[in-house]
Amino acid sequence: MVDRQRVVIVGGGFTGLYAGKKLEKLLPASTAELVIVSPTDHLTYSPLLPDVTASVIEPRHVAVSLRQVLPRHKLVIGHTTSVDPEAKTITISKSERGVVGEGTQVLSYDKLLLAPGAVTRRFPIPGVSENARGVKTITEAAFVRDHLLSQLDEADSLPDDPRFDAERAERMTVVAVGAGYTGTEIVAQTHRWLSRVADRWSNIDVRDVKWLLIDVAPAVLPELGPRLGQYALSALKARGIDVRLGVSVASVEGNVVNLTDGTPVPSRTLIWGAGIMANPLMGTLGLPLDRGRLVVDAKFRVAGADDVWAAGDAAAVPDLAKPKPADGPQPITPPTAQHAQRQGTQAGKNIAASFGIGQAADYVHKDLGLVADLGGGTAVAKPLGIEMTGLPAKIVARGYHLYALPAMSNRIRVLTDWALHVVLPPQAVALNQTRPEDALITPAQNTDIYPKAEEKPKVG
Numbered sequence: 001m002v003d004r005q006r007v008v009i010v011g012g013g014f015t016g017l018y019a020g021k022k023l024e025k026l027l028p029a030s031t032a033e034l035v036i037v038s039p040t041d042h043l044t045y046s047p048l049l050p051d052v053t054a055s056v057i058e059p060r061h062v063a064v065s066l067r068q069v070l071p072r073h074k075l076v077i078g079h080t081t082s083v084d085p086e087a088k089t090i091t092i093s094k095s096e097r098g099v100v101g102e103g104t105q106v107l108s109y110d111k112l113l114l115a116p117g118a119v120t121r122r123f124p125i126p127g128v129s130e131n132a133r134g135v136k137t138i139t140e141a142a143f144v145r146d147h148l149l150s151q152l153d154e155a156d157s158l159p160d161d162p163r164f165d166a167e168r169a170e171r172m173t174v175v176a177v178g179a180g181y182t183g184t185e186i187v188a189q190t191h192r193w194l195s196r197v198a199d200r201w202s203n204i205d206v207r208d209v210k211w212l213l214i215d216v217a218p219a220v221l222p223e224l225g226p227r228l229g230q231y232a233l234s235a236l237k238a239r240g241i242d243v244r245l246g247v248s249v250a251s252v253e254g255n256v257v258n259l260t261d262g263t264p265v266p267s268r269t270l271i272w273g274a275g276i277m278a279n280p281l282m283g284t285l286g287l288p289l290d291r292g293r294l295v296v297d298a299k300f301r302v303a304g305a306d307d308v309w310a311a312g313d314a315a316a317v318p319d320l321a322k323p324k325p326a327d328g329p330q331p332i333t334p335p336t337a338q339h340a341q342r343q344g345t346q347a348g349k350n351i352a353a354s355f356g357i358g359q360a361a362d363y364v365h366k367d368l369g370l371v372a373d374l375g376g377g378t379a380v381a382k383p384l385g386i387e388m389t390g391l392p393a394k395i396v397a398r399g400y401h402l403y404a405l406p407a408m409s410n411r412i413r414v415l416t417d418w419a420l421h422v423v424l425p426p427q428a429v430a431l432n433q434t435r436p437e438d439a440l441i442t443p444a445q446n447t448d449i450y451p452k453a454e455e456k457p458k459v460g
Helices: 014-026 046-053 138-157 162-171 181-196 226-238 280-284 337-353 390-404 408-423 441-445
Strands: 005-010 032-038 042-044 063-065 074-077 079-084 089-093 104-108 111-114 118-120 173-177 210-215 242-245 249-253 256-259 264-266 269-272 276-278 293-295 308-310 371-373 379-381
Touching: 005 014, 014 032, 014 042, 014 111, 014 337, 046 138, 046 181, 046 390, 079 280, 111 337, 118 441, 138 162, 138 181, 138 269, 138 441, 162 173, 162 264, 173 181, 173 264, 181 210, 181 226, 181 269, 181 371, 226 242, 226 379, 276 280, 308 337, 337 390, 371 390, 379 390, 390 408
Parallel strands: 005 032, 005 111, 032 074, 111 308, 173 210, 173 269, 210 242
Antiparallel strands: 042 063, 079 089, 089 104, 118 276, 249 256, 256 264, 371 379
16 A cells, blocks of 8 residues: 655645645545645735724634635644755744744655745835834734724823823824835725724824825836826825825834935834735745745746745746746746635646646636725726726725635625624724734744845846
8 A cells, every 4th residue: 555645735825725725626535645834723815904904804804714724634833944855854843933942843745835925025224123013914914903093092191281292293193115005005994994983082183193105116006007006196195195105214213214205204103015025935945036936837846846846925936928028037927816826726736736636737827907995985906907996996806805715704704894894883992912022024924933045046
């Protein structure tokens, strides 16, 4: 009798979950033992984290249980900190803060899919690591929501004395970096939420909160094109949100955010949504990288590592749906949830093909379009290249999210939250369950547990 081979998936995000679903469907239990390694026991449906920050959706409702969706997989909770392709093993840090020691486990594999996803991109700007808050995880999103309420409570409690005006202004100023999807949706939705609960404080007017959205890019939501980007920009400005383009953060000193145009902005809230980068695990493998993402072929195979595939945000997957430039390399797929989900499904098929079940195929998917929910009846969407704004775009955006949520129970919970938010007064309750130091980007996303490694030269 031939022993079952062990298939290990690193990462419980969109790619890992959908690869696991396909493997459970294609591989008989007698053929393979299926294992998934994830820092949490759930997939975070990150496109709806702005709704969590704006107190529209309960945090647990965007958490999709891996045990529920992948019943045949053995779930190992921990961070994969290294891979040894020659020995066919991975090292997993299972301790609370990822410190290698007694909490370390070495796991062997026969087939390996690397899908650890991405983390928030940061830059070596003085003061950012100590002050910026990301919104990549449920912990971060819930903390930002509670932090905003706490700042308003503190501002409301200050004496009506000119000596406290500076502190009150700091607590009532929000600076958000990144006018892409994360930053724009967070600011738009959270601003609208707080405006709806403005009368719940005694001594301040929440409508006086200053919102500043900045980005080095020349446009808001540039991925959606100039017309939709301009629509979003106009909608933000109509709400009194200060949008400054071509500007970024130069430094953070105490309670002052210094901008690159020389403007000092007193603030105690800095939200960082300036893009993402591949999980640092990829930089420890000693294999070719393309802008931090592990180089793979169109079938997700990793050169120089037998029986290893990689997909999702941490892999440089060739985008065969786009033409190859005459004077350059094939474009790679953008790190979106849409690509991650579909790459996971195809990766599952390709791994099953290595067992002789089906045929491996190149990944080809033309982007179906993008959506951005700006709160209320305002949204922008570009399904199949068709530009939409307002309520029709809102319906498309929410319809897509319900379709893309991997579990029916989560769909029902999210739909119920949306309905209740329409008919009931919005909630404004700070649970304060996360320590401020644990909600900073580095500890919240555990980016400090990986050995430092310099990126290989770009391949192309």
